[in-house]
Amino acid sequence: MNPTAAGDTAWLLTSSALVLLMAPGLAFFYGGMVRAKSVLNMMMMVFGALAVVTVVWVIVGYSIAFGDDVVGGLFGDPTQYLFFDGLVDVESVELPTILFAIFQGLFAVITVALIAGAIADRTRFGTWLVFCAVWTVLVYAPVAHWIFDFSSDGHVGGWMANQLHALDFAGGTAVEINSGAAGLAAALVLGQRLGFGREPMKPHNLTLVMIGAGLLWFGWFGFNAGSALGANGLAAVAFVNTLLAGCTGLLAWLAVERVRDGHATSFGAASGAVAGLVAITPSCGTVTPLGAMVIGIAAGAICAVAVGLKYRFGYDDSLDVVGVHLVGGLVGTILIGFLASSDVTSVDGLLYGGGADQLGKQLVAAGATLVFSFTMTAAIVWILDKTMGFRVDADHESSGVDLVIHAETAYDLHAAAGGGGRPHFGGGGPN
Amino acid sequence: MKMITAVIRPHRWETVREALELLGVTGMTLTEVSGYGRQKGHTEVYRGAEYDVLLVPKVRIEIVTEDPEVDQIVETIRNSAATGKIGDGKIWVSPIESVHRVRTGESGAAAI
Numbered sequence: 001m002n003p004t005a006a007g008d009t010a011w012l013l014t015s016s017a018l019v020l021l022m023a024p025g026l027a028f029f030y031g032g033m034v035r036a037k038s039v040l041n042m043m044m045m046v047f048g049a050l051a052v053v054t055v056v057w058v059i060v061g062y063s064i065a066f067g068d069d070v071v072g073g074l075f076g077d078p079t080q081y082l083f084f085d086g087l088v089d090v091e092s093v094e095l096p097t098i099l100f101a102i103f104q105g106l107f108a109v110i111t112v113a114l115i116a117g118a119i120a121d122r123t124r125f126g127t128w129l130v131f132c133a134v135w136t137v138l139v140y141a142p143v144a145h146w147i148f149d150f151s152s153d154g155h156v157g158g159w160m161a162n163q164l165h166a167l168d169f170a171g172g173t174a175v176e177i178n179s180g181a182a183g184l185a186a187a188l189v190l191g192q193r194l195g196f197g198r199e200p201m202k203p204h205n206l207t208l209v210m211i212g213a214g215l216l217w218f219g220w221f222g223f224n225a226g227s228a229l230g231a232n233g234l235a236a237v238a239f240v241n242t243l244l245a246g247c248t249g250l251l252a253w254l255a256v257e258r259v260r261d262g263h264a265t266s267f268g269a270a271s272g273a274v275a276g277l278v279a280i281t282p283s284c285g286t287v288t289p290l291g292a293m294v295i296g297i298a299a300g301a302i303c304a305v306a307v308g309l310k311y312r313f314g315y316d317d318s319l320d321v322v323g324v325h326l327v328g329g330l331v332g333t334i335l336i337g338f339l340a341s342s343d344v345t346s347v348d349g350l351l352y353g354g355g356a357d358q359l360g361k362q363l364v365a366a367g368a369t370l371v372f373s374f375t376m377t378a379a380i381v382w383i384l385d386k387t388m389g390f391r392v393d394a395d396h397e398s399s400g401v402d403l404v405i406h407a408e409t410a411y412d413l414h415a416a417a418g419g420g421g422r423p424h425f426g427g428g429g430p431n
Numbered sequence: 432m433k434m435i436t437a438v439i440r441p442h443r444w445e446t447v448r449e450a451l452e453l454l455g456v457t458g459m460t461l462t463e464v465s466g467y468g469r470q471k472g473h474t475e476v477y478r479g480a481e482y483d484v485l486l487v488p489k490v491r492i493e494i495v496t497e498d499p500e501v502d503q504i505v506e507t508i509r510n511s512a513a514t515g516k517i518g519d520g521k522i523w524v525s526p527i528e529s530v531h532r533v534r535t536g537e538s539g540a541a542a543i
Contacts, residue, residue, distance in 0.1 A: 199445045395516075398442045407476040423480035 001093050004230075008095045011231035012103055018222025019106040023050045023113060025219055029212025029270070030117050033319045036204040037400025038121045039410045045116035045128055052132040053112045057105035057141075058084050064141035065104065066149050066157075073159025075142045076149065095229065103226060104148065108140045110223070111175045115377075117319030118183030121193050122397050125405050127388045131380065139182065139376045143174045143369055166365035167345060167358065169238065170227035172282025172333035173369040180326020181370045183317055185377035190390055192316035194397050201318075206266050213270035217246055220277050224284040237344055238284040242277065245284070245296030249276015252300025260304075268304065275303035275324050279332030283339065291339035299331045330366055337362040432527040432543070433501050437492045438464065439512040439520040444490050450511035451494075456504060460493040470518030489520060495530055495543055 001009070027043040034042045053061070060078050067076030081087060087098040112132050147168045149157035160166045160173070168174070193201070203209055224242040228235035253272025254264040279299030280292055287295065307323035310316065317323065337359025340349035348354030384390050391397075396404040403409060439447060444461070451459070465486040472485040496504060505522055513519050532542040 195442075195445070199442075398440075403473060403475070407474060409475060423477075423482050 005094050007231040008229065009099060011235065012095060012099050012226060012229060015222035015226025016099065016103045016106055018219045019103065019110065019226065020050075020219075022106075022110050022216050022219035022223065023047065025212050025215030026110065026113055027212070028208045029216055029274070030120065030319050032205040032208030032210075032212060033117075033203040034120050035201060035400075036411060038402055039204065039208075040406055040408055041125065041401040042116065042120055044125060044406065045120075045123070046113045048125065048129050049113040049116065049132045050109050052129050053109045053136050053140075054105055056133045056136045057108050058102075061108060061136050061141045062101045062105060064137065065108075065144040066101070069145070069149075069156040069158065073146065073157070073163055076145050100229065104144065107171060107175060107223070108136055108144070111140055111171070111179045112136060114175075114179035114321055114325055115182045115186060118187045118317045118321040119190050120318035121401060122190065122391050123401075124389060124392055127384050127390045130388065131384055131390075134380055134384070135182065135377065138380065139373055140174070140178065143178050143372065146368075147171075147173050147365065160365050160368070164361050164364060166361045167286050167336050167340060167347070168282040168333065168365065169285035170224045170281045172279075172329045172336075173365050176278050176281055176325045176329025177333065177366055177369045178329075178373045180322050180324075180329055181373035182377040183321030184315065184326060185374045186381045187315050187317045187322070189378055189381040189385065192314070193318065194394060196316045197311060197314070203267060206270075209270050210266060213273055217273060217277060220246070220281075224281060228285060234285055234344070237289075240289055241280055241284040241287060241292035244289055244292040245276040245280030245299070246273045247276070248293045248296030249273055249279070249300035249303075252276075252297040253304040254300075256301050256304035271307070271320070271324060272300040272304065275299045275328045278303075278325055278328030279335070282329070282332045283336045286336050286340045286345040288339075288341045288343060291335075291341060294339060295332055295335050298335060299328045302331055303328050326370070330370075333366045334359070334362050432495060432497055432530060432540070434525050434527050435492075435494045435496065435501065435504055435508070435522065436525070437494075437508045437512065437520065437522040438466070438489045439492065439508070440514065440518065441488055441490050443512045443514070443519075444492075447492065447508055447511045450507050451504065454503060454507050456494060456496075458494075462491045462493075464489050464491045468518075468521070487518065495527055497540055497543065 023046055027046040030046065031039045031043045060082060063078050063081040064075050067078065067080035070077055084098060084101060087101055089096060112135055146158035146160040147166065149161060151157040151162045220242055221239055225235040225239035228238055250269050250272040253268045253275060257268045258264045276296035276299050279295050283295055303324050306327040307320045309323065336349060338350045340347050340354065340358055341352050342348045347358050350356055350359055381390060392401055392404065465488050467485050467487055470487055472483060472487055475482045475484050494504060501524055505524065508522055529538055530542040531538045
């Protein structure tokens, strides 16, 4: 392996590990936002998605996303790399394909895990795991094929990347709009939590939310700068843009809060940073640092307003997957049409003298992803609800899913909370 | 004067509070408590070890009021806290010798 390939490989190995760290990051971020009675379930939904999606990706997901196109740029040959068949090459002299394949698999993990936030506190764990597998195969893998699978010699990829020529560096469409639209569909089909809009449903632990936001931000460097697929100048630009947009997103969200509510909040800071990171995901490898700052500001401000829509329209997107990921993903994907710079990527956007051409392509890619994800997810959730049951019983939802589903409580803070009874193994022991 | 103490399910508290507010009750004290009665506890499992947890989380509401109000308040709490299942809780009423407002030093009905 030559030094360049070795450097690229080292960076992508590191990036893959960073993207994995986003899973526990998301578990903290979401876990702190729910009520104390369902924090373990929220974290388990994220860890469950990690386990299921990784396995499904290796079995068939990668083939659908990155196998040779079967028809019209819509999906790849599902049997081509079954169980990562053909990807094992320990003597590889270039960036190992199996490394690219698992890096992409971790993107699928995060995308699916994000959806959990829209349906917190009220879902059956077993059905959620089935949903993770089905959604990876039927929704994530095809959309990843559309936008991430570039054609090359002897290989035909997806329609967005190769025919439409939309720009999406690290997943504004496949990850952010995809998970956000899915969250909206799932929240609408499953319905509101009991007492939504009437009972207070405050975040139970904002320090966890802050830790989670920090871990997500750290992992995002792997997500975005790793998407350069090499240790090079483009990765460095993506890295800087990722940091900048998180900062301006944070500041913009706080500014909106200060003006609207009178206080800059910690929850707002965590949310604003994530909103900026969401929006810079598609654009980190297409805009200059100035463009990244603008995108972060736009995302922070617009998402700060968008998270209030659920109360107006009555959909219980519990942890604002729609307000942050769908809206932030749309902001970042569409602003590429204005702010793309030929210093960084192949085209100039509208504000850099490149005309409206790229903007039109971005709108088509964003719209297609939104409609496909929303429709497919609504159908999948509806079918799973009718067959397996997706919601827990009302009684169980009231008393808390941690105890009912997992037989655990997150916090044991009182001297007497053990409540008597020695531990014993298995059923039928002394009561 | 009487003190009404109610131990209810935590998730009914918001409903109870709204009902009492409609009735004109202007304040109360709330404590998070745990205990058990006819509703037995639950089993938790940690790495295969089962724990029979006897104690069930509840909230305790305390309201001090004048005698004529008591029946209506008790009835309101009962109606708004009930789910019909074992574990809905208890309400009891006890006599109060005197009440004093810390800020002004008022006592009796004026201090409620």
